[in-house]
Amino acid sequence: MKKTQLKTFYLTALITIGFSTMGHSQQGTVVVNEDPAIANLLKLKKEINSNEKNSNRYKIQIYSGHLSRAESIKSSFNGSVGQWNSQLVFEAPNYKVWVGNFRKRLEADRALVEVQKKFGDAFIFKPLKEKN
Structure with a gap:
């Protein structure tokens, strides 16, 4: 009697699993209607x-x-070196003088050699992006 119940249980489980996987294998297409303003915003x-x-x-x-x-x-920088733009920036608690806007580190290194002739404490850095 127990073997019959076990066979019935396995058969029921197998059929249930078979039908549940068939239900998930549907195909279809999804159409997204997007407002053109979204493309403009992107x-x-x-x-x-x-x-x-x-x-x-x-x-x-x-x-x-x-x-x-x-x-x-x-x-003083603008009067003596002045090849690159300079800006005065406030980062609490100090005011900082930043020079240049170099795309590559090599460009910045070359400029640093010139700047350090007059301003020995100068150094290169990569500023953090401003958060809005």
């Missing part, structure tokens, strides 16, 4: 990301400290 996002500040660029920092001294260093 295009705009790509454009913004390509123009984003401090993206994968190298800069040279020539000073970090008080505002008056930072302004003095910046004007």
Whole structure:
């Protein structure tokens, strides 16, 4: 009697599994109706990301400290070296003078050699991306 019950159980389980897998093997097509504004937004996002500040660029920092001294260093740089653009940036608690916007580390290294002739403490760094 137990063998018959066991055979019935296995047969029922096999049939159940067989039908459940057949139910999942359906085929069909999915049509996505997307608003054209979404494509425009994605295009705009790509454009913004390509123009984003401090993206994968190298800069040279020539000073970090008080505002008056930072302004003095910046004007001194513009008057003497001045081949690259300089900017005054505030990162709490210091004002920093950053020079250049180099795509490759090699370009930044070459510029650093020139900058260090006048500003010996200068160094190359890669700024973090600004979070919005």
